[in-house]
Amino acid sequence: MTESTPKGTAVPELALNNGVRIPQLGFGVFQIPPEETRVAVGETLKAGYRHIDTAAAYRNESGVGAALAESGLPRGDVFITTKLRNGEQSSPRAAFEASRKALGVDWIDLYLIHWPVPSQGLFTQAWKELESLQADGLVRAIGVSNFLPEHLDELLAGATVVPAVNQFELHPTFQQAELAAKSRSHGLAVEAYSPLGQGKDLGSAAVTGLAAKYGAKPAQIVLAWHLGMGNIVIPKSATPARIRENLAAAAISLTPEELELVSALETGERIGADPALAAFTQM
Template identity: 70%
Template sequence: MTPNTAVPNITLNNGVEIPQLGFGVFQVPPEETQRIVEDALEAGYRHIDTAAAYRNEAAVGAAIAATGIPREGIFITTKLRNGEQGMAREAFRNSCRELGVDYVDLYLIHWPVPSRNLFPEAWKAMETLHADGEIRAIGVSNFLADHLDTLLQSADVVPAVNQFELHPTFQQSELAAKSRSLGIAVEAYSPLGQGADLNAEPVATAAEKYGVSPAQVVLAWHLSHGTIVIPKSANSARMRDNLAAAGVVLTTEEISGITALESGARIGSDPAVAAHSQM
């Protein structure tokens, strides 16, 4: 098993390197996760993104153990469950036990849950874990501009990553620009959007021109902006196709045409109002 060396790394604000194209396991059933993650690692992925709320950390850990790939050869991201923001240290340690690891490469606050306002407290606990070497990089997910402002009022460590919904028809360009201006890397979930993204004329035209899939074109668009992306698929052939997007180079005009697809079409919940207390 050799990793796909065509996938570039992004250097985070603390010097840690993260593979720019990873594999996500959101909504992957726990009973299927080990097989699917083993397939992803076999395909060449070396960045796996999970979360306590996905309830499949143990299966991710089992897959990693089964492959025999050295721990340092795989970048593992997991996330703090919303209902555990007041006990972040304990929640992190439980995730490590589930994953079967003694450190995590990137740990994120999953949602800000502004109605509870516990994320600054959680961040302080994460800063301590980071300082102790149990987490290589700490970051946030679904944080809007005002959430970042609130966090930075008391933070000693600037988040390394802000992971949020981003695809051609919902780009959150102002949030992406603000994150990057602060030295925070942008990571896209739901990077392929829905049908409107994959069936759009600029995407279809580029796919035909290069003999690749529309998904590969959209992922190449993300990569061209320096965005970290974590597509998911249960199909091993599609996993490999997605990974091969790292080798697709779009022209400036093609990138601009896809960028022009912005329509404000959010797929997921709005972090400004989402409570997600069940997660």
């Protein structure tokens, strides 16, 4: 942890495949309105988070940047992720510069291709541009989001740089174990979005029973499960109390048997779009 991180948060860090370190528990701003993002991220940074995940498609990068500037924290103390919009895969450098300007930063820690959009046939071309951005020192690590095994195979066949991260929908009832295993086998860290199943994964007996045992909230148990499974996880909330509660999940260490109890909740039910078919532009 950095010196500016408040004592007691104890958020673990993972080393990505190029040595860059990422806080394993971060804060996502998906679906937080632009006008609310500045306040929410400000609360998040005060609470002790040092990893913020946004995207050009969320249209709230400027709110993240404003909160970062107002926090007074050194730039190097906060890990920032943003993502390339689907409709800009033919012009990644211009899109990156627009994101960098909106965030008000000199560099970005992690830049992801947001969706493969296989119908466009552009993601391998876009990846070359991301490699160039990293070589130029504008981004510390590059990766992908929503890439299924077949998309990873196609990308890796021509890649010079192996992606550092694959971020995809992952929660107890939809774990995508094959995709997670394939990602890790190639050196990609697994990052979970919708980590609580948009609230649907919190009511099971396994989760509520463990919450009672640990004197914790069900959401904290699910987040502790993610951490115990080695996932990077980015829950979101606009409520200050819940923001702090989510961060406190880092203090909960589930046993291997307890991790298995939560893992047994798998149903194979996806909440979000199927990356094999998704073709929206995000513009």
